[in-house]
Amino acid sequence: MSDPMAEIRASFFIECEELLEALQDGLAAMDGGDTDAETINICFRAVHSMKGGAGAFGLEALVRFAHRYETVMDEIRAGRLAPDRDAMMLFFRAADVLSDIVRASRDGEHIDEAEVESVLGQLEALAGGAPEEDEEEVADFQPMGLAIDLDSTPEAPTDEPWTIRFVPHAELFSSGNEPQHLLRALAALGEAQIVCRQDDLPPLDGLDPEAPYLAWEISLDTDKGEAEIREVFDFVDGICTLEVSGGPRGPELPPLPDLSDLPGTIDDASAPAGPAAAPPGPDGTARRITLSEPAGDTAGDEPAPADPLQTPGGKAPEPAGSPAAPPTGSAAPGDRADGSGAGGGAGGGEARQAQAAAQTKPTVRVDLERVDRLVNLVGELVINQAMLSQSVQEAGIPSNSPVSQGLEEFMQLTRDIQDSVMMIRAQPVKSLFQRMSRIVREASAAVDKRVRLKTEGEATEVDKTVIERLADPLTHMIRNAVDHGLESGEKRRAAGKPEEGVVTLTAAHRSGRVVIEVADDGGGINRPRVRQIAEEKGLVPEGLSMTDSEIDNLLFMPGFSTASQISDLSGRGVGMDVVRSSIQELGGRITIASEPGVGTTFSISLPLTLAVLDGMVVRAGGETLVVPLGAIVETLSLADEEIRSIGPGRNVLHIRDAFVPLLDLAVELDYRGPLESYDGSVVLLIQQEDGARAALVVDSIEEQRQVVIKGLQDSYGHVPGIAAATILGDGQIALILDPVDLMSNVAGRSRGAVPSLDLAG
């Protein structure tokens, strides 16, 4: 608020993140063989837009890097360079460096010059050209200077002049662009003769103040190519008619076709105002919520460049107001600076956004705190509604009365609201996966293996908090997969596999949870070795009989590391045990499946949201508890003959030819001692992701309902067997059971001798 520049700067960096994402997307598409012009253009534009914005903020390092990156990309765009594997690897690496620079610029951190220089050097080697020096010019720009001014300084004119015809469409003005800046940028390329064509201009009384009538013809004497001339109009691509002809190799091109259907939703589109109609300063820009709706964003963000009253001045043929004003030659830096005030820069920004958003749905950027507040309020609403239902029920109002029926509808609405609010917090896992592709690139380079990351289900949406807190464990797992999971190239060849290893990252919704899998096609877990190490380290007694899955689960034990040598990558003392505990903190669990010679798959199963849960309200030992509905397979009533004893205090339930451990919930939670007889008790059959089952004895089942999760971690700490708490309709707190934690604790106790083996989670 106090410093508008700081806010604009902040939104620039947010935009950078989006552009980086678009760049990654584009690169991935190119890497996948999709090398059509539009894909390459997307990458190019992303880098170019960052460069432009960075120039406006005087972020030289960013401009410098982006400029060279863009130059090489232009080579590909022009077809002079083939995007082969090496080039793509370099592009990916350059994108990584670019994102590092963006982050470093944002946080004022130090940039790793060596890395930047090395990538720059490689980029230049790829482009095969001498480094350009002109980008240093940008330093003296005013903040908010128009991006495209930066490209180069005028140079000695050669050859014959270009003829450029530029006819802005109404959208160009309504999206906050300003022809003057474009013309100045053009003039900066060389010697320009700019003539404004007013042939279409109607008499004043017939003038629609919001319609564009002006066109410009520019004769430009420059040594730059057509591509550079067109680049000036990059941001207005599709919202103007542009004809470039003449020049050294001047085949006439048709006007740029694409994007012309950018939705122009704004009615207060400006008139074809000349430079006199400079938009207001930065304080006219609302930034709290940035509508990135294509073109439409001007409505919220910025007044149109001119209001109709100013139009006559703008279109009047006076030389001062006419866009032909820059007489000839180059525009001096000062000239550029004052002309392209805040509005111009912001206009460029809008155009950039419009481009970035052109193919996506309209979105709104909202402060996360507000969303969280809304989520909390809805949580309270749900509790409140439950209390209301309870009171209505207690008041003895019949269920067919209007009150009850109204309440029923109210419940439905509450639920819908809750679902919608939760959706706000949900985000696709794509950004997370993109970060992982970088991890794979770096990890594979560090251990000198060829690895490809395949991702599936990037659009799967998960709660934002989950995504954020998943980054570290996932990074670790990916590194593990590359370092330990995949074999070396020779071993792979010997095994008859392609040398390039594949790490697959998938996300999917499965029965109300999100399952994220990290799979490698490596050699699988070397179980004898794992076992040997665990025995050597004294983690398990020697000669203990263990199933394959128990051996696999040894990987999750604290202090376990299979690599006999500490490699560059993993083995920093952070093991899978930390991964497991961070997943568990999110209410998730992790399981391993491994097949020798085929590969290993780690599955993380997570709740969709951290805020609500479908649960079954039960009573045990006089206490009310909530069991997550997802864990319950079925409910049944016990008969004595179904119970078999398998030892002191240990019973199993015989159900359809299977034996399932029988646990008395009240006993497990220490509410009371075991009962004499369980005949007639109510039993919940619960099942884990890995198929392990248990039968929980409860006193009674109360109801099935949605509960708002209240964490216990912050106020008290972890309680074994308990996931969280919730508030019921009567205002009492009920604990939410964590069946898996409960089962694994029981499993550990039952073995007695090896309490540390409770790893089933």
Added chain:
Amino acid sequence: MTDHAVSTDDRSELELLSFRVGEQEYSVDIMSVREIRGWTRATPLPHSEPYVRGVINLRGAVLPIIDLSCRLGIGATETTERNVIIVVQMEGQSIGLLVDAVSDILSIPRSELQAPPDILSDAAHSFVRALTVVEGRMLRILDLHSVYPQREGNAA
């Protein structure tokens, strides 16, 4: 917070909320008290320390309740409707202290505070930060740090 030093040369006054636990009188710095409320049944937490009475709903938040009498080794409190929960906050974390009754608000000059005598056999010793005498009675000033339950979640 304000708990760090008991300096005898300080003339400023310390405002204390005094309350009764069993037959003993304790107090806490009034600045750490958020509210006082009547006893409501707490939901017990399984596998918790005996002095953790459970959790209650404090306007939508989950508040752990410590039975102070049990914590101080005086014996578990038989709760009736007349018991009181003092909600205290320390380092951003709130807990409820179950006590028998709230007695008074006292202003004690810091110079009248005494460090507790070093008697190792006294089980409640570590819970008392300072002692003072009010109208001939001994008033114990509780050390909230040591009353807080050990965080199991952090260790795991």
